[in-house]
Structures are given as C-alpha cells and as structure tokens.
Amino acid sequence: MLSLLKGIRVVEVGAVVLGPYAGQILADLGAEVVKVEPLEGDIARYAHPTGAGGGALFVNNNRNKKMVALDLKSPDGRAALTALIETADVIFHNMRVDAAERLGLGFEAVAAINPRVVHCAAIGFGQRGSYRDRPAFDDIIQAASGIAGLGAATAGEPRFVPTILADKVAALHAVYGILAALVARANGREGPIKVEVPMFEALAAFLLNEHLAAATFDPDGAVGYPRILSPHRRPFRTADGWIAVLPYTDRQWRAFLTEVERTDVIAQDWFADPRQRPAQIDTLYALVAEALPARTTDAWIEALEARDVPCSRVAELGDLLTDPHLAEIGFFDVPEGYGEGVVRMLPQPVVFEGVEASLDTAPRALGADSRQILRDCGLDERQIERLIAAGVVGAA
Structure with missing residues (x-):
C-alpha cells in the first residue's frame, strides 16, 4: 500500500466488482477507504470459489479497506451514514440512482451534509439520456455498447468478451474522475464536485476510440477499423x-x-x-x-x-500462474502475514518509485471496523452499542 493518497478518506458503498475494484485501487494508493456494506455483506463475499477470507471475487477487490456494516434502510443507519459522510473527502457508490437517493446517497443530499465532498456515482447509463433508469449488468452493457456485436464481424455471431469488462473499465474511469476532482480541490476549487461515470458511455467511448473511423469526419462515414475487424486477425x-x-x-x-x-x-x-x-x-x-x-x-x-x-x-489462464516474467517481478507474491488461505495476490500494475509504502492488509471481516469508524465520527460507546444491539450496525 502506497502513501500517495494518505489523508484522503473515501466512503465506498460498492458491491461485487465495479465499486470494490475502484475502491481497492484508491486504497492501494494510500487512501483510507471505508467500505459500507449491508448487514448481510457484499454478495461477492459468498461467491464461489471461497476460501478462508471469503469468495475469491471479494478477496481480489477489497484489500486495504476498513469494513463497516450498516442497515441503511433504517433511520438510525442513515444517521450513522450521515456521520460518516461528514468526515469523508469522497463518497463513491455503484448503485442505481433512485436507490442511492432513497438511502441518502444522492449528490444533493450528500453535498448538503458535506459541502467539500467529491461525490462519484458509477451507474449504468448517463442521467441526461432516455436510458437513465435502465438496470445495468456487465452483459447488458457489453450488448448495448457494441462490444458483444463485434463478434458478428469476426466470428459470425455476437458474443460476450469473457471477462467482466464493463465493470472494470467503468471502475478505472471512476478512479481518474475521483483523482481529478481531488486535484481540483487541492488547487483551491471550492464546493462539492459531482462525478458521474456511466458504464454504457464508458464502454461506447472505449470501443469507438479506433472504430469511429471514417465517421469521425463524415456524418455518413463507415465505422470500424478494418484491420481489427478482419476475420483473419486471430491467433x-x-x-x-x-x-x-x-x-x-x-x-x-x-x-x-x-x-x-x-x-x-x-x-x-x-x-x-x-x-x-x-x-x-x-x-x-x-x-x-x-x-x-x-x-x-x-x-x-x-x-x-x-x-x-x-x-x-497464446497463453491460457492457468499459464499465467507459472509465467516466468510474472514470477520474476513477484506478480502474485503475498506479503508475510497478509491473511490466512491466500496464496496469490494481484498487484496494482502501475509501479511507483520513491514513494513511501507499507504492507497491504487482507480483506477484513464483515463489520470488522464498525466500532472504530463510528468512534472516529463522534459517536460515543453507548450510542454504538445501542445501534449494534438494535441490529442497525454489524460489528465483527
């Protein structure tokens, strides 16, 4: 874990891949990332295959974070979230806009609590267009953005890219959006900053970078980069x-x-x-x-x-585990004392030199840091224990 974002507190209300992946990058860069989960936990905790630290999908996207479990559907849970928002530099979520607003995580509500906040919402579709209320999952975005349709040009029928592409591309856009907003704030920008990261638009821009082609210059120009779309371009x-x-x-x-x-x-x-x-x-x-x-x-x-x-x-997935180059750079190395049961860990591929670093910490148990985080937000012990006893706060 690096020290580049030391002193920045990020509250991540994220689940599965998009939010957690972005949050982990910020945590790896040194931000204090507080992950807010429902009392039952992020569903990725239980996704097969599982090990001592939970599901592999969870373990690979949630290191270096602090874990708080809250019932955000209850008034007391939302009050605890308000206390957390007051202390945050960044609020980041990847839920549908209407759900976020019901839970008090919409931009206006958050900005009213913390007028210096960077508010980032990673959502399915941009809110200025007619698709704004559509549900979004990786397969849906791959289809809508044209990614799946590329298969028809090269293999005769549409097909999904076999990785969670839309979530991860959108997560990277969220990270640079958040970092740019933090730089603006550090340079004297006042007031809250709203960052919206729509998966659909992110994938469309990602795809059309080379495939906009002649349509760049001509309203009726052909799209598609011929070399990339050649059916003969293959292993x-x-x-x-x-x-x-x-x-x-x-x-x-x-x-x-x-x-x-x-x-x-x-x-x-x-x-x-x-x-x-x-x-x-x-x-x-x-x-x-x-x-x-x-x-x-x-x-x-x-x-x-x-x-x-x-x-x-042409490497297969399993070949990467024994790839000599990755072995030489320690790609899968796990720090001593990282966590039980984890034999490989994925690093951040960006290398920094001359930056203070500390050991990474394994993903924490559900609610492991609830008490300490709420103390930091100004709640006293009696308030915290009351919320735990009422089933509003989960504490490991």
Whole structure:
C-alpha cells in the first residue's frame, strides 16, 4: 500500500466488482477507504470459489479497506451514514440512482451534509439520456455498447468478451474522475464536485476510440477499423499449438515475408503503398495462417524474435500462474502475514518509485471496523452499542 493518497478518506458503498475494484485501487494508493456494506455483506463475499477470507471475487477487490456494516434502510443507519459522510473527502457508490437517493446517497443530499465532498456515482447509463433508469449488468452493457456485436464481424455471431469488462473499465474511469476532482480541490476549487461515470458511455467511448473511423469526419462515414475487424486477425495455429504474430510496420512485414520465403508479395505494387496495403490485410493475414503450421510455436518464436517481428505464444489462464516474467517481478507474491488461505495476490500494475509504502492488509471481516469508524465520527460507546444491539450496525 502506497502513501500517495494518505489523508484522503473515501466512503465506498460498492458491491461485487465495479465499486470494490475502484475502491481497492484508491486504497492501494494510500487512501483510507471505508467500505459500507449491508448487514448481510457484499454478495461477492459468498461467491464461489471461497476460501478462508471469503469468495475469491471479494478477496481480489477489497484489500486495504476498513469494513463497516450498516442497515441503511433504517433511520438510525442513515444517521450513522450521515456521520460518516461528514468526515469523508469522497463518497463513491455503484448503485442505481433512485436507490442511492432513497438511502441518502444522492449528490444533493450528500453535498448538503458535506459541502467539500467529491461525490462519484458509477451507474449504468448517463442521467441526461432516455436510458437513465435502465438496470445495468456487465452483459447488458457489453450488448448495448457494441462490444458483444463485434463478434458478428469476426466470428459470425455476437458474443460476450469473457471477462467482466464493463465493470472494470467503468471502475478505472471512476478512479481518474475521483483523482481529478481531488486535484481540483487541492488547487483551491471550492464546493462539492459531482462525478458521474456511466458504464454504457464508458464502454461506447472505449470501443469507438479506433472504430469511429471514417465517421469521425463524415456524418455518413463507415465505422470500424478494418484491420481489427478482419476475420483473419486471430491467433494462428502452429505445428503444435497457437501463436499471435503481428507484423505491423513496413519493416516487420518485409522481415516476416522474407522469413517465410514470400518475397514475391513484397514485389507487389500495393505492398509499398501505405494507403493500399491496409486494404490487403485479409490477404496478408491469410498468408500468415498458411505459413505458420509448418513449424512449432517455439521455432517460430525463435525465428521471429531474431527478426524483431512481434509475436507471442497464446497463453491460457492457468499459464499465467507459472509465467516466468510474472514470477520474476513477484506478480502474485503475498506479503508475510497478509491473511490466512491466500496464496496469490494481484498487484496494482502501475509501479511507483520513491514513494513511501507499507504492507497491504487482507480483506477484513464483515463489520470488522464498525466500532472504530463510528468512534472516529463522534459517536460515543453507548450510542454504538445501542445501534449494534438494535441490529442497525454489524460489528465483527
């Protein structure tokens, strides 16, 4: 855990992946992240597979946080939340807007309590459009944003990207939105700051970065980046497995074609013309696919790396656990005393040097920090014990 955000308190009312993933990044950067859960806990705590620290999905998204359990549907629970909001620099949630407002987590309600707060809501659809009240889950956003539809262009039918893409992309947008707001506040910006992160818009912008294409300049222009949408752009079969090969520059294509003894292609008029060659990408990819089964994956990697042609063997999920590069950088290392049962931990991939750091802490039990956090918010012991006895506050 780094010290870059030391002194910043973030109240995260998040569940499953989007909110917790963003909250963990902020916690890893040094913010004091207070995760507010319902009395039954974040459902990710119980998602299979589970270990000593709970579900793997929970363990991988909730380290370095403090845990408070509150019944936000009760007046006393909302009063405790109000006390917490008063002490916060950032309020962050990933629930539907109407639900947030019912629980006192809407922007206006939070700003009235804390006029210096950064309020970030990660939601399904932007509130200025007609989709604003639609429910949103990763599959729904992948479909609505065009991500799933890309499969129709390359594989004949729509398909989901097999990772929780929308949640994680939106979480990263939430992190930079929160950090930008904190910088503005540090530079003298007064008053509350509202940050809205819609999953749909985040994924649409993410996708269209390259695929807006000709529509960038022409209202009726075609969308789609041809090389990316080519059905021939895929991992290629070798004599004993699969490999990714990407000659991209003129030099790399010449090197590859020389290696496979197809210098006749280099002699074509279109090959040397950077405006014509992209139109021949299917021809070039087909040529790659035709050549690669002649050798093993290892043989191709040796030959192509010698010619500085970008390539990689195609790893499966399990291969990452024994990847030599990841082992050398300690990618999965778990700090001593981190927590029982955790044998691998995922780091933040951004590396900082010259920054004070401390050991990471494992995800905490449900309500583990309820008493201390409420004390910090000004409640006395009798008030806290009354709320616990009334079933409003959960305390481990």
